[in-house]
Amino acid sequence: MVKTMEKTFDMTLKRCTRCVLPETFPGITFDHDGVCNYCLSHQPVKVRGEEELLKVLSENRNKGDKYDCVVPISGGRDSSFVLHQMVKKYKMRCISLTVDSGFILPEGIRNIETVTKALGVPHVWLRDDNKIGVAQQNCIIKFHGWLKNPSINTIVPVLNAGDKTMNLRMARFAHENRIPLVWGGNYVGNCSFEEEHWKRGFMGVFPDDRGTFTTGQKIKLVTYFVTKEFLPNSYNFKWPIFKEYMTGGAVYFFEALFRPKDVRFLGFWDYIYWREKEVEATVINELGWEGAPDHTTTWRIDDSAYPLLNYMFLKIVGFTEHDEMYSKMIRENQLTREEGLRRTFADHHSDWVTGPRVTASIKELGATREQVDEVLERYSEKFLAQILKKD
Numbered sequence: 001m002v003k004t005m006e007k008t009f010d011m012t013l014k015r016c017t018r019c020v021l022p023e024t025f026p027g028i029t030f031d032h033d034g035v036c037n038y039c040l041s042h043q044p045v046k047v048r049g050e051e052e053l054l055k056v057l058s059e060n061r062n063k064g065d066k067y068d069c070v071v072p073i074s075g076g077r078d079s080s081f082v083l084h085q086m087v088k089k090y091k092m093r094c095i096s097l098t099v100d101s102g103f104i105l106p107e108g109i110r111n112i113e114t115v116t117k118a119l120g121v122p123h124v125w126l127r128d129d130n131k132i133g134v135a136q137q138n139c140i141i142k143f144h145g146w147l148k149n150p151s152i153n154t155i156v157p158v159l160n161a162g163d164k165t166m167n168l169r170m171a172r173f174a175h176e177n178r179i180p181l182v183w184g185g186n187y188v189g190n191c192s193f194e195e196e197h198w199k200r201g202f203m204g205v206f207p208d209d210r211g212t213f214t215t216g217q218k219i220k221l222v223t224y225f226v227t228k229e230f231l232p233n234s235y236n237f238k239w240p241i242f243k244e245y246m247t248g249g250a251v252y253f254f255e256a257l258f259r260p261k262d263v264r265f266l267g268f269w270d271y272i273y274w275r276e277k278e279v280e281a282t283v284i285n286e287l288g289w290e291g292a293p294d295h296t297t298t299w300r301i302d303d304s305a306y307p308l309l310n311y312m313f314l315k316i317v318g319f320t321e322h323d324e325m326y327s328k329m330i331r332e333n334q335l336t337r338e339e340g341l342r343r344t345f346a347d348h349h350s351d352w353v354t355g356p357r358v359t360a361s362i363k364e365l366g367a368t369r370e371q372v373d374e375v376l377e378r379y380s381e382k383f384l385a386q387i388l389k390k391d
């Protein structure tokens with residue numbers, strides 16, 4: 001059966017001649033050879049190294065009552081890999097943990113069960129049905145508001161209703177159970193390959209290589225967001241939504257103050273260099289981890305917000321988070337440009353990004369695909385005219 005190709009901008013956008021970033025990527029410029037500024041200023045990913053990791057591990061080994069560390073697991077490939085390394089390679093006494101956001105896909109849940117079982121690690125769900133219900137309800141209200149006043153800057157806060165206090169809840173769990181170390185909370189997997197700077201880049205603020213914003217940048221970002229995106233949309237003043245944003249804001253600025261002081265939060269990928277091939281081979285071959293049948297990559301197949309999120313970016317600016325991920329992998333010599341381009345286009349046309357999952361997500365949000373497509377098309381035209389303005 002010949003699959004109808006979803007309409008994208010794949011063939012019309014100018015792309016960097018070294019990586020695969022398109023001309024619609026925020027902040028992008030090209031030199032005379034068509035190489036983008038992100039390639040030209042790229043600094044190789046640096047990690048602290050295994051020796052440092054071993055030091056941290058020995059500082060925390062046998063310090064807790066029953067466990068040395070909490071390894072949060074989302075069902076994705078990276079957190080599964082981290083759990084594998086902590087248990088098998090570094091022989092830490094681990095407990096794994098998932099904060100149920102209400103947005104974990106069946107593939108993610110299946111992998112959480114398979115992986116923790118394969119490793120013989122206890123697993124705990126932190127679930128708050130009330131929070132989940134409010135988040136889902138908020139999503140519907142925000143999405144309908146978005147359709148009336150679409151903006152590229154609000155796609156993530158509208159769809160990604162994940163619990164803003166997730167890290168705090170993990171830290172409190174560790175504190176209550178006298179466990180000294182948490183491997184990264186929901187930052188697990190956010191190695192420097194997955195920073196997603198561009199999702200905020202359309203507001204003109206970029207973090208450093210590690211994805212850190214200075215306080216000045218945070219203030220600039222929040223000021224832009226509040227005045228241009230938050231205040232003009234009246235639905236944001238419905239109490240549950242207002243509360244969601246206020247909590248998000250408080251966590252964004254002051255999370256460190258709220259965290260129990262006896263728990264350390266560290267990122268595994270700050271110590272160990274991330275290699276896709278190694279991560280994939282380990283979780284698939286050793287843990288029975290499985291990808292999604294309708295996707296062309298094994299990346300981020302656990303979160304139900306992402307198919308629609310990627311679809312919306314693809315329809316508006318012609319790229320998704322996959323373009324950036326592969327571009328980083330090309331710069332780090334994990335992929336050739338040819339392979340990166342092939343994978344980027346395959347992801348753009350995958351059922352995951354364009355198929356029934358997207359239609360189902362839209363339906364759950366109380367809209368129709370036609371209705372959403374119409375809004376996206378109209379907004380894209382307007383937005384592209386703005387950002388591709390030639391001087």
Ligand SMILES: [Zn+2]
Nearest residue numbers: 016019036039
């Ligand atoms: Zn480039």
